[in-house]
Amino acid sequence: MTLFLNIAVDGIAYGMILFMISVGLSITMGLMRVVNLAHGGFALLGGTFAHWLAQENGMPFWPAAVLAVLVTVIVSLPLERVIFRRIYDFGDLQQVLATIGLTFLMIASVNLWQGSSLLSIPLPDSLKQSVDLGFRTLPVHRLVVIAVGFASILGLWLLLDKTLFGIRLRAAVDNRSTASALGIDTDWIFMAAFGLGAGFAALGGILGAEILPIDAYYPVRYMVLFLIVVAVGGMGSIAGSFIAALGLGLLETATRYLVPDVSTIAFYALVIILLAMRPQGLLGRAHA
Amino acid sequence: MKQIFSVALVAAITSAVPGVALAETIKVGVIAPFSGPFAIYGKQYQQAIETYVAQNGTSAGDHEIEFIYKDVGGPNPDQSRSLAQELLIRDQVDYLAGFTFTPNAFAVAPLIEQSQTPTVIFNAATSSINSGSEFFLRTSYTLWQVTAPLAEWAYDQGMRTAVTTVTDYGPGIDAEKAFKAAFEAKGGQVLDQIRMPLSTTDFTPFIQSVREQSPDALFTFLPGGPPTFTYTKTYNENGLAAEGIKFLGTAETEEVNLQGLGDEALGLSTAYHYSGAHDSEANAAFKAKLVELFPDAVANWASVGAYDGTHLIYQMVAAAGSDGPAAVKSALGLEWESPRGPLTMDPETRTVIQNVYIREVERDADSGLLVNREKGVIATVGDLGWDQ
Numbered sequence: 001m002t003l004f005l006n007i008a009v010d011g012i013a014y015g016m017i018l019f020m021i022s023v024g025l026s027i028t029m030g031l032m033r034v035v036n037l038a039h040g041g042f043a044l045l046g047g048t049f050a051h052w053l054a055q056e057n058g059m060p061f062w063p064a065a066v067l068a069v070l071v072t073v074i075v076s077l078p079l080e081r082v083i084f085r086r087i088y089d090f091g092d093l094q095q096v097l098a099t100i101g102l103t104f105l106m107i108a109s110v111n112l113w114q115g116s117s118l119l120s121i122p123l124p125d126s127l128k129q130s131v132d133l134g135f136r137t138l139p140v141h142r143l144v145v146i147a148v149g150f151a152s153i154l155g156l157w158l159l160l161d162k163t164l165f166g167i168r169l170r171a172a173v174d175n176r177s178t179a180s181a182l183g184i185d186t187d188w189i190f191m192a193a194f195g196l197g198a199g200f201a202a203l204g205g206i207l208g209a210e211i212l213p214i215d216a217y218y219p220v221r222y223m224v225l226f227l228i229v230v231a232v233g234g235m236g237s238i239a240g241s242f243i244a245a246l247g248l249g250l251l252e253t254a255t256r257y258l259v260p261d262v263s264t265i266a267f268y269a270l271v272i273i274l275l276a277m278r279p280q281g282l283l284g285r286a287h288a
Numbered sequence: 289m290k291q292i293f294s295v296a297l298v299a300a301i302t303s304a305v306p307g308v309a310l311a312e313t314i315k316v317g318v319i320a321p322f323s324g325p326f327a328i329y330g331k332q333y334q335q336a337i338e339t340y341v342a343q344n345g346t347s348a349g350d351h352e353i354e355f356i357y358k359d360v361g362g363p364n365p366d367q368s369r370s371l372a373q374e375l376l377i378r379d380q381v382d383y384l385a386g387f388t389f390t391p392n393a394f395a396v397a398p399l400i401e402q403s404q405t406p407t408v409i410f411n412a413a414t415s416s417i418n419s420g421s422e423f424f425l426r427t428s429y430t431l432w433q434v435t436a437p438l439a440e441w442a443y444d445q446g447m448r449t450a451v452t453t454v455t456d457y458g459p460g461i462d463a464e465k466a467f468k469a470a471f472e473a474k475g476g477q478v479l480d481q482i483r484m485p486l487s488t489t490d491f492t493p494f495i496q497s498v499r500e501q502s503p504d505a506l507f508t509f510l511p512g513g514p515p516t517f518t519y520t521k522t523y524n525e526n527g528l529a530a531e532g533i534k535f536l537g538t539a540e541t542e543e544v545n546l547q548g549l550g551d552e553a554l555g556l557s558t559a560y561h562y563s564g565a566h567d568s569e570a571n572a573a574f575k576a577k578l579v580e581l582f583p584d585a586v587a588n589w590a591s592v593g594a595y596d597g598t599h600l601i602y603q604m605v606a607a608a609g610s611d612g613p614a615a616v617k618s619a620l621g622l623e624w625e626s627p628r629g630p631l632t633m634d635p636e637t638r639t640v641i642q643n644v645y646i647r648e649v650e651r652d653a654d655s656g657l658l659v660n661r662e663k664g665v666i667a668t669v670g671d672l673g674w675d676q
Contacts, residue, residue: 002500006493006496007493010490010492010493010496013492014490017490111327116325116327116328117544117545118513118514118517118545118548118549119548120517120548120549120550122550130525130527136496136526137525137526137527139525210518210521211490211518212514212518213514213517213548215513215514217325220325221514222489225489252490253490253492253493256488256490256493256494257493257497260482260483260484260493260497261456261483264487
């Protein structure tokens with residue numbers, strides 16, 4: 001019984017971290033349909049800014065995190081205007097090449113600025129404590145990640161499904177020229193959506209740093225992880241990413257408790273089976 | 289033309305008459321990663337070599353020494369081999385050095401055997417490399433050398449049961465075997481051996497499994513960087529230290545990433561051959577010069593391995609110049625005082641015999657930084673993995 005509780009608790013906590021680090025990608029890649037391999041790069045930038053503010057300049061954790069996310073968004077907007085805008089119309093392969101090139105540029109910049117060692121983001125004491133769950137303890141920061149994860153999915157659902165911005169964004173993605181003809185400022189919409197994606201990438205990078213620590217090679221190291229979540233969730237579906245992240249977190253945790261020696265094989269085999277049965281992902285829409 | 293002829297003649301004479309000290313320029317080829325995720329190793333080697341040169345000058349005996357650096361990128365045996373070939377044939381190097389990864393060192397064994405080139409390994413820690421060629425000399429350590437003393441020390445401290453959690457790749461499995469063999473030889477019991485996939489990001493399931501078994505000690509081996517960071521955090525957050533499950537490791541708390549681990553690292557105990565906090569004149573002088581030349585540099589096992597390797601090369605050059613077999617012969621049994629403590633080049637295994645220290649992570653009162661404070665010493669350990 002304890003084993004099942006352990007799997008449930010650790011699986012949800014880990015799944016929520018997976019969701020937080022990949023939700024930005026499901027906005028840019030899922031919703032805007034640009035194969036954005038630079039996603040991890042924005043997470044890296046967010047984490048590096050947070051490290052620089054908190055560790056080197058002694059700023060408290062929360063203000064540093066918020067400021068780092070804002071700075072990442074500010075950096076991403078000119079990038080969108082200058083580079084990504086040209087990438088939207090490329091084929092898939094060209095998008096892959098262009099965005100991975102951008103990722104290498106970000107890695108090299110961070111390496112030059114901060115070196116290649118770990119860039120830790122010091123947590124406040126309130127987040128470092130552990131909560132007693134009766135049968136075991138759980139660190140507070142994981143509970144915070146779970147709470148932020150729920151808040152993010154709720155906020156994004158409201159934003160994308162219930163506001164005018166969301167309606168316009170979906171219209172612009174589905175048919176840009178028609179949307180533009182109807183008077184929607186698609187340039188602005190795309191830029192805002194891209195900034196939103198970059199901001200979530202940075203937030204995920206910072207909150208996930210306890211499990212996936214930030215260093216210059218972060219984007220390459222965890223790229224497969226982001227892509228799996230979005231692929232399993234289904235392109236264009238935030239809810240799909242959410243369910244996929246939790247499911248994958250539970251699955252990976254369960255294989256590690258039950259069959260540690262072959263857990264990686266078991267995990268990827270199950271992902272392959274799932275994608276073979278549902279190539280569009282869990283909640284993906286088939287694109288025309 | 290005449291000049292080239294006389295240079296060739298001098299070279300011919302020196303190689304034909306070993307022991308005759310004629311002044312010449314000795315070239316040392318250093319193969320290490322200088323770009324990509326492992327670039328830090330190459331950088332540290334180069335800094336350590338330049339520190340040694342700054343302290344001791346560019347000449348050894350009657351000879352001038354020159355270093356040539358080649359970037360191997362990462363664990364890449366083919367590239368390592370072709371770089372060695374290039375260095376030996378085109379640059380005409382007399383010595384090779386570097387080698388962070390075991391496969392890269394293995395790959396050059398046939399070449400150095402053929403060209404009789406003394407090759408000093410700064411890192412690669414698998415025991416069996418040195419049986420690949422008589423010309424390998426190692427100034428780092430082997431996994432058995434630090435792991436077996438750790439297991440014995442743990443038993444002597446009263447720990448009777450242990451669980452091992454190692455990352456599932458070559459060095460991890462070596463460490464697991466070494467720990468189990470030494471711990472059980474003493475009479476201890478290894479309750480469980482968990483092998484964690486190299487791609488593991490969340491270690492909670494493994495740590496919880498260990499907690500359920502409540503052993504006296506938890507031995508672990510992890511590749512440096514992110515996995516170590518997450519693992520030690522998870523160890524602390526799940527309250528294993530409070531349950532009396534002692535953390536035992538080796539390279540996990542190495543100095544380059546130690547500050548990044550933060551307070552979570554406090555109290556972790558490891559057995560290793562070098563601590564940046566080692567209290568000796570040689571270490572103080574080494575660190576002072578290193579930081580003077582490279583203000584951002586942090587001395588760790590990689591820099592000290594390269595520093596001692598450079599010393600060994602200087603000694604060999606002074607004794608035998610470019611004569612490979614004579615140089616190796618002169619190195620065997622050589623003793624010197626290194627920043628890590630006293631060293632002897634073992635004539636049999638060609639890996640240094642050295643002290644292994646039991647350390648605990650503490651916050652230094654003066655600098656406010658985390659250090660590996662030496663708590664005990666297991667004197668003069670040779671390569672225990674040689675016969676395995």
